[in-house]
Amino acid sequence: xxxxxxxxxxxxxxxxxxxxxxxxxxxxxxxxxxxxxxxxxxxxxxxxxxxxxxxxxxxxxxxxxxxxxxxxxxxxxxxxxxxxxxxxxxxxxxxxxxxxxxxxxxxxxxxxxxxxxxxxxxxxxxxxxxxxxxxxxxxxxxxxxxxxxxxxxxxxxxxxxxxxxxxxxxxxxxxxxxxxxxxxxxxxxxxxxxxxxxxxxxxxxxxxxxxxxxxxxxxxxxxxxxxxxxxxxxxxxxxxxxxxxxxxxxxxxxxxxxxxx
Ligand code: COA
Numbered sequence: 001x002x003x004x005x006x007x008x009x010x011x012x013x014x015x016x017x018x019x020x021x022x023x024x025x026x027x028x029x030x031x032x033x034x035x036x037x038x039x040x041x042x043x044x045x046x047x048x049x050x051x052x053x054x055x056x057x058x059x060x061x062x063x064x065x066x067x068x069x070x071x072x073x074x075x076x077x078x079x080x081x082x083x084x085x086x087x088x089x090x091x092x093x094x095x096x097x098x099x100x101x102x103x104x105x106x107x108x109x110x111x112x113x114x115x116x117x118x119x120x121x122x123x124x125x126x127x128x129x130x131x132x133x134x135x136x137x138x139x140x141x142x143x144x145x146x147x148x149x150x151x152x153x154x155x156x157x158x159x160x161x162x163x164x165x166x167x168x169x170x171x172x173x174x175x176x177x178x179x180x181x182x183x184x185x186x187x188x189x190x191x192x193x194x195x196x197x198x199x200x201x202x203x204x205x206x207x208x209x210x211x212x213x214x215x216x217x218x219x220x221x222x223x224x225x226x227x228x229x230x231x232x233x234x235x236x237x238x239x240x241x242x243x244x245x246x247x248x249x250x251x252x253x254x255x256x257x258x259x260x261x
Pocket of ligand 1: 024026028029065066067068069070108110111134135
């Protein structure tokens with residue numbers, strides 16, 4: 001599928017760099033952009049040569065300033081529901097693709113932009129970033145997972161503060177409440193993301209996938225079921241060649257050479 005709203009580039013390290021590319025509209029997500037993201041996330045999941053993804057926005061001002069308000073303004077109730085379900089499914093596709101993803105939040109991450117960032121495994125922000133869920137200011141509510149992922153990330157009280165005021169917060173405050181994992185100068189942001197992923201990708205790839213799966217499953221169920229899932233996934237990890245290689249390398253005092261088998 002040719003892309004006109006996003007850029008998709010696979011780097012030598014196996015990191016796919018996805019850039020929402022509509023800087024003149026602060027990378028607002030149109031329906032077409034959501035379709036292209038769905039295709040790109042499918043490629044990230046299916047292509048064994050792609051081991052991780054970094055998402056960012058074109059230009060120096062915005063990550064993604066939300067869903068496209070021009071399109072939102074024209075939606076009937078039924079179409080609005082379908083619009084939300086579609087975006088939720090696409091973001092969930094990224095969240096459950098089995099590979100780590102990083103949001104490089106290089107400016108405004110508002111509405112659907114913050115929701116996209118929250119569907120990533122972790123978020124690193126540039127110093128100029130501003131994050132928020134301003135939907136109530138437009139008389140609507142978040143529809144791409146904001147009411148669900150924000151309280152899971154920062155707790156009910158802080159999430160409701162952001163969701164009900166609609167006010168954005170600066171990167172430093174987002175870091176303080178755990179909404180972003182680190183704040184770095186804008187020029188260093190992409191390399192910081194690559195650096196973190198480099199550390200993750202040096203670990204056993206099957207183990208990385210199982211941790212993502214166990215945390216995701218556990219957050220969606222009770223402690224007992226989550227613990228049982230973890231034990232089963234632990235059993236799977238213990239049966240891999242990566243486990244044999246990782247433990248042997250430790251005992252032989254050398255770096256493990258994981259094969260993902
Ligand atoms: N949807 C559609 N267009 C958007 C947009 C969005 N979510 N966010 C920004 N744009 C457009 C603006 O309309 C403007 O277009 P124009 O030049 O054709 O008028 C362009 O992007 C630049 O934005 P502008 O508002 O001029 O920049 P700013 O620096 O003054 O303000 C923001 C930046 C982010 C504070 C402001 O654009 C804004 O509030 N955007 C909407 C955020 C939002 O509510 N998102 C949630 C949507 S559900």
